[in-house]
Amino acid sequence: xxxxxxxxxxxxxxxxxxxxxxxxxxxxxxxxxxxxxxxxxxxxxxxxxxxxxxxxxxxxxxxxxxxxxxxxxxxxxxxxxxxxxxxxxxxxxxxxxxxxxxxxxxxxxxxxxxxxxxxxxxxxxxxxxxxxxxxxxxxxxxxxxxxxxxxxxxxxxxxxxxxxxxxxxxxxxxxxxxxxxxxxxxxxxxxxxxxxxxxxxxxxxxxxxxxxxxxxxxxxxxxxxxxxxxxxxxxxxxxxxxxxxxxxxxxxxxxxxxxxxxxxxxxxxxxxxx
Numbered sequence: 001x002x003x004x005x006x007x008x009x010x011x012x013x014x015x016x017x018x019x020x021x022x023x024x025x026x027x028x029x030x031x032x033x034x035x036x037x038x039x040x041x042x043x044x045x046x047x048x049x050x051x052x053x054x055x056x057x058x059x060x061x062x063x064x065x066x067x068x069x070x071x072x073x074x075x076x077x078x079x080x081x082x083x084x085x086x087x088x089x090x091x092x093x094x095x096x097x098x099x100x101x102x103x104x105x106x107x108x109x110x111x112x113x114x115x116x117x118x119x120x121x122x123x124x125x126x127x128x129x130x131x132x133x134x135x136x137x138x139x140x141x142x143x144x145x146x147x148x149x150x151x152x153x154x155x156x157x158x159x160x161x162x163x164x165x166x167x168x169x170x171x172x173x174x175x176x177x178x179x180x181x182x183x184x185x186x187x188x189x190x191x192x193x194x195x196x197x198x199x200x201x202x203x204x205x206x207x208x209x210x211x212x213x214x215x216x217x218x219x220x221x222x223x224x225x226x227x228x229x230x231x232x233x234x235x236x237x238x239x240x241x242x243x244x245x246x247x248x249x250x251x252x253x254x255x256x257x258x259x260x261x262x263x264x265x266x267x268x269x270x271x272x273x274x
Contacts, residue, residue: 001179003171005198007186007208012268014185018145019051021183022116026103027065029110031141035127036118037170039149044118045098047145051116052101067109093132105132121147121162124169138175144184144198153189163197209267217263227252227260 008014018036025031038044054061055072062069071092075081079096086092087106093113095102105113115129115137121144129137147166152158174180184204186195199206216223231249235241253260 002181003184003198003201003204004182005184005186005195005201005204005206007188007195007199007206009209009211009267010187011271012209012211014187015047015050015145018143018185019047019054022141022143023051023054023061025141026114026116027061027068027111029114031114033115033127033129033137033139034117034141034143035139035173036116036143036145037121037124037147037166038118038145039121039147039152041099041120041123043145044120047118048097048099048101048116052096055101065111067106068103068111068114071104071106091132102129118145121165121170124165124173127173139173139180140178142170142173142180142182144170144182144186146186147184148186148189148194150189153193153195156192159192159194159197162194166194211267211271213265213267214263216260218259222256222260 022034022036025034036044036047038047055069056077062073071085071087071094074085075096082092082094082096084091085094085104087104090105092104092106093102094104099118101116103111103114113131117127117139119127127139131137144166148159148162152162171180171182184195184198186198188195188199188208198204199208227249230252231245234245
């Protein structure tokens, strides 16, 4: 029933974290019904497609969770086979929809029949699933994955509408008998936007991750001084001139790397293309 908001910079793999967390929680049988809420339906379908690719192609998942993943591999990428697939004469009842994955029903498997969904925030009602045994499942873990767009963040009335939708519908989608756990992966775009509404809510735990934990000691001297002058000194009408400026700035960095990196500490060391 906990509430946890974490703010991360752009490019810090929020969606990858959300999708892997959903797979981890259901495959390990920590949760039975996980819903990820996105800013729109297109983002939700793209996220589900990524999880399908993991289940169909990741050899580590097959090795670690064969009873859940092997029946999926047996479909050979043909989702229409879910309606007729059987195990020991009984239908596996798995579903492979644009917005929903229902894992196969396999006796003895703790993750049997678990559900992962991704939806737009404005489509938060009606989240429930009935198992082959007739048990009605409601979400027991919710992930908010960047529930606002850049345009949403600029409009205070839209921000208020999204926050109200999350509080009144999304967080209550688990029913009245239990408090549904929720993690919000967000990026602050504007002051008092949707992200800050939850980061500043006293009833939520919250943490903010910076791109840089500390900036370089010689920021003004090198990065904002000589390095910037070299990097920006090119003929804007000549693409070759720009490439030469970039190469020259790189050479300057290599020559002065120790001084330029002094005091700098990145939150995520591998957050760039080596």
